[in-house]
Amino acid sequence: MGRFLDAYKPERHYMRGPGPKWHAKHSASLLTAASAQPAASRGPALKELRAAEFQLLSWMxxxxxxxxxxxxxxxVLA
Structure with a gap:
């Protein structure tokens, strides 16, 4: 009966996300990866979206x- 009460319960050991050791080890690589992303990649797409919205509204x-x-x-006629 004692073994049944001491059963492993994963919900008690669940941890959300990486811990401080992982962040300390990977913080430099995460910063370089974040800075490598193009900054103005949404500019032309946003202009095209606005033009499409205008065309839609012009007939709607x-x-x-x-x-x-x-x-x-x-x-009135009914």
Whole structure:
């Protein structure tokens, strides 16, 4: 019966993420990897996204107005 009560319970030994020893060992390599990323990689993609949004809105607003007017005309005539 004693062995059953002393069973290993992994939830008591669970640790989230790496500990301080791991961070001390890998901090230099993590900093160099983070600084090696391109800084302005999102610039052109953001401009293209804005242009696509503008094209979408340029036809969506008149279409919504036409649909609303059509709905109102149907409701008045019904």
């Amino acid at each position: 607003a008149p279409m919504a107005a036409a649909v609303t007017l059509g709905f109102m005309a149907v409701m």
